[in-house]
Amino acid sequence: MPKKALSCHICQSKKLHKFLSLGPIPLANSFLPPAQLSATEPYYPLDVCFCSNCGLVQLAQVIAPEIMFKDYAYLTGHIRADESPLRRACRECYSEV
Numbered sequence: 807m808p809k810k811a812l813s814c815h816i817c818q819s820k821k822l823h824k825f826l827s828l829g830p831i832p833l834a835n836s837f838l839p840p841a842q843l844s845a846t847e848p849y850y851p852l853d854v855c856f857c858s859n860c861g862l863v864q865l866a867q868v869i870a871p872e873i874m875f876k877d878y879a880y881l882t883g884h885i886r887a888d889e890s891p892l893r894r895a896c897r898e899c900y901s902e903v
């Protein structure tokens with residue numbers, strides 16, 4: 807079960823104000839293997855809050871990293887951070903000329 811954030815992740819203020827609730831949703835990038843498709847997928851609340859002390863917008867609940875990243879499909883090694891989308895588009899256009 808997620809823990810409610812009791813203080814701001816940046817300034818530790820307790821002046822957190824929930825302003826958006828998107829309801830319970832499954833974890834992003836957490837895909838069930840075929841053998842588990844008929845099982846009930848875990849859902850977690852997706853609530854967003856604002857810190858009136860520093861202005862940070864953050865999730866209102868904290869999901870334990872061992873749950874959040876257990877089977878996380880986002881692989882940073884597959885993302886080219888050294889190349890902007892515009893530069894990549896230009897390179898691909900020039901390679902076709």
Ligand SMILES: [Zn+2]
Binds near residue numbers: 817818
């Ligand atoms: Zn804050």
